[in-house]
Amino acid sequence: MTSAFANDVANNAASIADDVKKSNNKSLGAMLGKSLPDAFRKFDPRNMWHNPVMFIVWVGAAFLTLLGIFQLFDASLANGEPVYFTWIVAIVLWATVLFANLAEAVAEGRGKAQADALRKTRTTTPAHIVKGYDEKNDPDARGPEKGEGPAYIEEIPSSDLKLGDVVVVSAGELIPGDGDIISGIASVDESAITGESAPVIRESGGDRSSVTGGTRVLSDRIVVRITQKPGESFVDKMIALVEGANRQKTPNEIALDVLLSSLTIIFLVVVLCINPQASSVGASVSLTVLIALLVCLIPTTIGALLSAIGIAGMDRLVQHNVLATSGRAIEAAGDVTTLLLDKTGTITYGNRQASEFHALPGVDHDEMAKAAALSSLADATPEGQSIVALAKSEGFELDEVPGAVDVPFTAETRMSGLDLPNGDRIRKGATSAVEAWIDKEGGVMPVEVRDALHEKVNAISGQGGTPLVVAEQYANGEVKVLGVVQLKDVVKKGLKERFADLRKMGIRTVMVTGDNPLTAKAIAQEAGVDDFIAEAKPEDKLAYIKKEQAKGQLVAMTGDGTNDAPALAQSDVGVAMNSGTSAAKEAGNMVDLDSDPTKLIDIVAIGKQLLITRGALTTFSIANDVAKYFAIIPAMFMEKFPGLGVLNIMGLHSSLSAVLSAIIFNAIIIVLLIPLALKGVKYRAEASEKILGRNLKVYGLGGIIAPFIGIWIIDLFVRLIPGF
Structure with missing residues (x-):
């Protein structure tokens, strides 16, 4: 740039x-x-x-x-x-x-000042529309131009774009309309919408694929499918709202x-x-x-x-960078009795850090810690780097092993590791994944070792930690479980007090997590929430919301993925993240421009x-x-x-x-x-x-x-x- x-x-x-x-x-x-x-x-x-x-x-x-x-x-x-x-x-x-x-x-x-600022972004910009687009002729690699093959790029005014059109946006260009990225990854400047100057990453195929018209691509190149008609874009809605x-x-x-x-x-x-x-x-x-x-x-x-009270309430919400589709949503937020909150990023920081090495009986602590650290040297994830940092803090000097082959983490294996030149192989990962690997490699885990491993894993989970099992297969085929690395998911400061305030107002807080029940229970107790849903799937959220509503409760939740859309649509207050998919934003009745899940608590306070x-x-x-x-x-x-x-x-x-x-x-x-009327009566959590x-x-x-x-x-x- x-x-x-x-x-x-x-x-x-x-x-x-x-x-x-x-x-x-x-x-x-x-x-x-x-x-x-x-x-x-x-x-x-x-x-x-x-x-x-x-x-x-x-x-x-x-x-x-x-x-x-x-x-x-x-x-x-x-x-x-x-x-x-x-x-x-x-x-x-x-x-x-x-x-x-x-x-x-x-x-x-x-x-009006906010609307005028937003209008600066709502200019008629050139749109590079892809004519005859299909996935087999993806023009993501700079071409083809007009007349070259079944798909070609043509420049038109952004005001002429229609629902379903596909456009290509390169570095330095404004995104011409709201849509979903269907190919590519890019750094995007969303300061015109969120006021946050730091760029964000948007990519296809995930829950961060949605882009907003008027924002600017800073690097790389993306292909976007337009999801809004002209005059109904996100910016247009915000202008009308404010x-x-x-x-x-x-x-x-x-x-x-x-x-x-x-x-x-x-x-x-x-x-x-x-x-x-x-x-x-x-x-x-x-x-x-x-x-x-x-x-x-x-x-x-x-x-x-x-009327002024209602408009001022909407304005306070906009000042918190939240777009509501109607005043009904804000009022519903004021009457909410149940809050569904994702654990990661809302209740916890989401960056799990290695806190302790636990060697199994009969295994040298240094041997276990060094093996865990070696398997993490090339691991770029925060968890992997924290394991290396923990080993170094205990005095281990770690150098890359010449000729070693890194084994990256995949969703299928749920493990990562290192293959050493001498034929030894180190693996770390989820308990069930490592046990399955041992069985596949023909290894035998003695009953006393398995019992000691499960006892340690359950103890870590019961404390709210995440266990990573470390095992090594030697060149002679022998497989040995060395121990467990404890990862800790840190609960955000001050949340326990805020949840206590919500409880005073008669609002129940429910943590939603994919963790096992033991881990979920420990974190729920530390955070001070009233209930939790462990190993949660999209249908579990939907079922829980319906159950609460059947009791006469009003439910609020946050979400960002397409799989969250049914639950967002069912909830009385559904707050979709701006970074999420278009399906999530369409299903919810509020959109958080900052994509901060904890803002749901502030939204409830504004509604009240x-x-x-x-x-x-x-x-x-x-x-x-x-x-x-x-x-x-x-x-x-x-x-x-x-x-x-x-x-x-x-x-x-x-x-x-x-x-x-x-x-x-x-x-x-x-x-x-x-x-x-404009400022509002001072709100107290009572x-x-x-x-x-x-x-x-x-x-x-x-x-x-x-x-x-x-x-x-x-x-x-x-x-x-x-x-x-």
């Missing part, structure tokens, strides 16, 4: 990261100012009617505006109130609608909308009945006061912030924070309405019924000042709560009952107290207006 190209990649990644950082660090004032134009555009009634509560406020503001115009020509319509009272109330109601729109616009605006363009209301939001709409209708009926009742006792209430009272009593606070925030602000809003009811009603009628003055505990100046103070407070509180109790105290009691204080302070200024 040339220095100029390297600089271009680095600058692009730095620019994107800077854009997102600036967006997240902007002050609320700057975000409000920048979002004002979008807030005004949302005044269109075709948009407003989707939010029934705020649509009522919009209708009330429009009606009072018309009423104010008529009052300019006929003062009798003011019902004895100052004409400008109607205008002030109308302006405050328009401001209430504006603040509600502003909350949603700010939430959407936070994702901007909130395709955000649909979740079931919980719809249910809350129904509740808020029902409360609005109830209060509308109550307000309509006030004037007839007042007239029967010689009192009357103007239309301006009735509309203001209605707006104060309906749940405008949560109605104004509901979303639910807690919505619940807290709903509680605050309804408590507000109750308080405003008792604050306003006595003040409204105390002039006609002096006895109600006893209930005017705030000492509001008059009925007009009480109503105006209440609707001003109603508008201001929306603005004050926007930061909380039981649901404890969270509910604290929120009722903080947001329920606070929602009752705040209007009394706020309306009283505002009334001190409103009473100074002439005529009030």
Whole structure:
């Protein structure tokens, strides 16, 4: 890679990261100012009617505006109130609608820097499509060109690519669309998508075959089959997501909308009945006061912030580099009761290290350790290199043996080793594999040796380690088992505490591993998980998920391979790794761009924070309405019924000042709560009952107290207006 190209990649990644950082660090004032134009555009009634509560406020503001115009020509319509009272109330109601729109616009605006950065990658790039491709005519080796053989390469715009097309991408070129590598291996720069500057390896035939359009191949050459239609690529979905363009209301939001709409209708009926009742006792209430009272009593606070809470929750997920196909998935994450976590890479680091040499009775320790190390000299795996490192730490000096032949590890043999020039052969591998090799070579393992070997293997497995048996066949045909190398899979720090926090919230953690039951049990105990699935196959995961769901549990899991697709599709929250196959990403309802399986725990926390925030602000809003009811009603009628003055505990100046103070407070509180709606209520890993109790105290009691204080302070200024 040339220095100029390297600089271009680095600058692009730095620019994107800077854009997102600036967006997240902007002050609320700057975000409000920048979002004002979008807030005004949302005044269109075709948009407003989707939010029934705020649509009522919009209708009330429009009606009072018309009423104010008529009052300019006929003062009798003011019902004895100052004409400008109607205008002030109308302006405050328009401001209430504006603040509600502003909350949603700010939430959407936070994702625009990320969307703009992503658009930099969504350019129309050349695509080298393979015409007439089949596996027998794979053009991976630089050709053929057009006209040479049954398959040829043609350059077309990436926008013309169709589902199923095959393209060739060489070093330095942008991948023109989402797809799976069907031939080749390459180093790919995904910084434009993930923000991570370190390149990743993508190759055909495995669980890391998926590539994303807009990322760049840094080395080698790959053949990619396109798996997405134009306009439906991964980048397109991310842009739509962070901007909130395709955000649909979740079931919980719809249910809350129904509740808020029902409360609005109830209060509308109550307000309509006030004037007839007042007239029967010689009192009357103007239309301006009735509309203001209605707006104060309906749940405008949560109605104004509901959409912003949902968008902000989605934004928090995107900031963690996770793409969700819908808000439903985030809510489901908040309700999850069972987490399925892969052992390797999630609970453990995945790099097993040699920790100890165990020679069998009658075998010299040095002989066993040296044989294990010699068989690992050419072993490039982390396990093999750790065996060499352990031997060197015990003082062995190891040099390559001239004329020795390396025997690499294969999935079929499950062994590796070394054939020495003198005819001796050393093998190390799984217990069953080494025993099968001994039998094949005609060796005989005495019963006492076999028992000692199995005892040592079971002891290592019981401690959570992985045993590798070392055996040697001498030139005379004699086979001897030397001992066992203990490999230790290190559990990540801090996970035990995090799992304990999840347990407090009523979430069970289940470790999924291919290890034998003894090893799985030991690691599960060390990590602190509640259950484990040992020697797990894809169908085992699927069966476990169905069993949990049959009990009424919501299940979340991660996966990256095609064989994980059924379980991802069955789970309530399926998080596919970005490095995984297209089948896995299509089956899941979330994609982790960083391919970090531990992020599932963070996703659950984000989902719970979303639910807690919505619940807290709903509680605050309804408590507000109750308080405003008792604050306003006595003040409204105390002039006609002096006895109600006893209930005017705030000492509001008059009925007009009480109503105006209440609707001003109603508008201001929306603005004050926007930061909380965007940031979310602080999340603590506690039981649901404890969270509910604290929120009722903080947001329920606070929602009752705040209007009394706020309306009283505002009334001190409103009473100074002439005529009030």
